[in-house]
Amino acid sequence: MKKIDVKNIVVGFGKGGKTLAKFLAVKGESVVVIEQSPRMYGGTCINIGCIPSKFLIVNGEKGLKFTEAAEKKAMLTGNLNLKNYHMIADEATAEVIDGKAKFVSDHEIEVMDAEGEVIAQLIGERIFINTGATPVLPPIPGLVDSRNVVTSTELMDLKQLPEHLTIIGSGYIGLEFASMFASYGSKVTVLDIFDNFLPRDDEDISKLVRSDLESRGIIFKLGVKIDAITDNSVEIINKEGKKVSILSDKILVATGRKPNTAGLGLENTNIQLGQRGEIVVNDKLETTVQNVWALGDVHGGLQFTYTSLDDFRIVSNNLYGDGKRSLSDRKNVPTSVFITPALSKVGLNEKDAKAAGIDYRLFKLAATAIPKSAVLNQSKGLLKALVDPETDKILGITIYAEESYETINLISLAIEVGLPYTLLRDKIYTHPTMTEALNDLFAAKNEVK
Template sequence: MNKYENIIVGFGKGGKTLAKTLTAKGQSVLVIEKSKRMYGGTCINIGCIPSKSLILNGEKKMSFSTAIEHKEKLIGMLRNKNYHMISDEATGEVLDGTAKFVADHILEVTLPDGSIKQVEGERIFINTGAVPVIPPIVGLRESTYLLDSTSAMDQEKLPDNLVIIGAGYIGLEFASMFNSYGSKVTVLDASTDFISREDDDVSELIYNDLVEAGIEFHLGVSIDKVKDHADFAEVTYTENGEKKIVKANKVLAATGRKPNTSELGLENTSIQVTDRGAIVVDDFLRTTADDVWAIGDVKGGLQFTYISLDDYRIILSQLFGEEERKVSDRVVVPYSVFITPPLSNVGLTEKEAQKRNIDYKIFKLMAAGVPKAQVLEDARGVFKILVDPKTEQILGATIYAEESHEVINLIALAIKANLPYTMLRDTIYTHPTMSESLNDVLK
């Protein structure tokens, strides 16, 4: 049996970054990855990078087939770079195969040829990410027209008619993206509330803009079944008590993702999981087994690649620091939804502040008032910033506007640094930029 100081199961963001650091310190590292198309992890191969490439090129009115070629070239380059980032190190090794625990620190790896190799690690880091959830709708899982968030980006041909099940953030990104290439997109969702986490005025703006762009929504519906025909799928749903049918070339299930643990053999270990299959960790990402950690989506919680990267920092502070970083310190976490224009948030929304009876002052500016938005020829959207009237510190911000994903990081930094909102208001920004909107919105 081969023994290693460190074994990392899965090639995700946090794990690969940790592997690079450990090999740089001369420690032996084995990274096990079951798919050659996943070197580098979810973000590079099936997540943020390919989806944002397709979204951007859709906005540029590039043809779908050309955009797919661009996407494949991009992720192919990144995948190769990530593989060699580990394999080229003197103490690094990448093993293709499917790993299964047989004990807390021993794994059996089924290789591509069917043979089995057993390996042992002094430390083990589980970094297997998450997998799409397919809802239990009659005929959906069996449908030859079914797509998930991964296969949706591997289509060689643009679907003329696309039905998306789920009006959450993932569903909206795909709806916006496929619509930009010319697909007729219909979104079905069981909830009557549209992106209910957001403030009602923001949700209404986004809904109206997406409808204006040509996307059709049916909210508060129950999806009864999916039936395949020779050239299309028939999706039957009930809306206001009435049975309705929509035909589609593809049906995309965008109903969330769950931790990828079902085939890890964790029942053979002392590693505990939740009812949803998430690995239980403490404030330092340690599992219930000694010297075994979980990184990224596999432990549940926020599914962002930058969370996985911060997981790496937390583990690094234990191995080589003074355990100065921990999960509970992670309170200022921005996010972006890459519809067109993008939606970004950090901290409290107005809805959350009201629910928690937190006193606030609100600053609001429509994106049409920002010169750069006019230059970009998309003046849709709004800026909303909540401020504590006593301390003048920023409580939260929601930006639905072009380049919001850049501006939100500036606001997140101000919150993290406990800066008064006047610091952002009075800063001199370059022109024309979306960040200079902070001069106006915070007046």
Template structure:
């Protein structure tokens, strides 16, 4: 039985970065990945990179089939780069196969046969997998795709029904509408983007509807049945039964930790009722020298969070122990609709619910020169500030390039800097970031 200093199950962002660093130091590292198409992890193969490539090309008016080809070329290049990042290290090994724990530090890997390996340290980095709701006929329908398969379609669906009006569902709705699909979104929740401020959510709803996307909120899905060349969806809305025919159905109803078949029952690793691996603030499981990285442990499912997990773990291995989950208090996020929505910290709604005193800065994107140059002046900026300390409490930006501007605000929050620093900063022109001069007046 081969023994390694480090074994990493899964090729995701945090795990592969850790593998590269440890192997470059001369430590033996084994990375186990069950699919050759997943070298490099979810983000570069079936997540943020391919979806944003498709979104950008849809906004440019590129035909769907060409957009798919460009996406494939990009992910293939990155996949190859990531494989060699580990495999070309003298002490790095990539093994294809499905790993299963036999005990805390012994794994059985199934590929062409069965191989057992032992690791001094083991890092579980298996990510998350799409959730399919228990709707009659949904799982069995040949017209159903998840967010992964939607990016590999050979042809643009004429009519696409998306189940779920969450952030993933909205990204795909906006993207496919840009390519020319008739998009219909069904969601059980009555309120659109309930976590966001009402004024922001109302603007987004109006803009997506103007884009041609049809929404049905507060509905219950009753059944999906296949016909010769389409699927029939039966749902109930306002007490009335209705039907929709679709060329494809995209199930965008969330993701869950990917722990099926891992054999965690053979270890001391504990899981929650939601299937998330239980970790402490240093990402350690209850099994000695076994850690969990990324989506599999629950929490925000972002590749940059997985990268920060890597920093926490490497800090332990180096003996510094200065990083932990307790430090992760300010994390930005972006939803890549057109234009993108980016947020960090508190919304106005959350600040009110907490009874906080705040000063609100609100500015419509139409007043930003760069937004007009980009010919998309939709949206608004909202920034909340503590009036006593002048520190930023949170921001919501629905505007072109908001995903860049939000990082400036996050940096100011993390650095405990007054909002006036951003207000009075000299920015290049014309840029979206210079809007902060006007937003924060």
């Protein structure tokens, strides 16, 4: 058994942790990264999240057969996994240890193998927890016993296309998988106990998204009770009180994710947890124990790989920079849902502004008016922008249109630096592009009075 005194311990190989480990190792500091699954070198994004899912989405839209796309996806993630391992392991002062980390005190960690045997004992001057999030499994009878219930992790591993896919949960993760598998030809049914579809979005946007998804054959059953699950069906009670059986080859549970802190032994430390099991941190990502930080999904913030990367920037800046970066700087973070077409947002929408009593000017443009939409043969969608009537600054934008995940970054920057909407309206853009839609979106004729 190894006994190691090390300056830096990183628990978890996610985006923030791996980037920090590389940063510290390059500085010549000793670093040990603990990862319980060799499959997860590099974190969720490259192995079972953003990269493979978007790869499958893109190839589904191209008409590639699922079996071929799944095979190519596996090669892609395998290469990225290996690259990320060597990014850390090849550093002279860094080491990767495979095993399950468990705190035995504030700065002491045991590492156990798959059989539960302790293989290493570590004492770290600094510890960075980067264990991510894990799926929430609702207490539905039969769920844990069904051979065909999967989370997003197992669904990404499928080699054969399910004929009937049932998705429990109509949130963003559920919709991405619904759109993806529908593009390959699966019959997709989405279930949710709640009536409201995309409740945080404006009603005109959510209605349009649902209508477009339904036009592709996706069936929504909302406001239902999920009564039980078997190996090949989901039993629901619909709004009329009738019991309905939905045939299902695979059943995806997409009911949210929670911080992955169970089993870390945090009860043996003075690290404080919040109500959802998240690690409590301050504005600098410091926990309630000195020289212990939490990065990424585990501290309960936005669950995106790019915010985890920004967590790295905060920590590294406070260790070796001017110490000015903090969570308070994180404003106007753009988001994208990779359905077809994509739904992207930053800042306020109408629902937010009305709830907060904020006055605004509204601009709207149908995606059919954008020349690039015709080029892409994808003219569905709607753009909506809110502008401050006093300053002309952009308050927020929702873009439900092709390639919105690219345009949204420009808008995010414009909001961040306080540019007036007129600058984007009068800007010269390349043609044909989706970004040039900003010329027309902000034109006077498209203001909604």
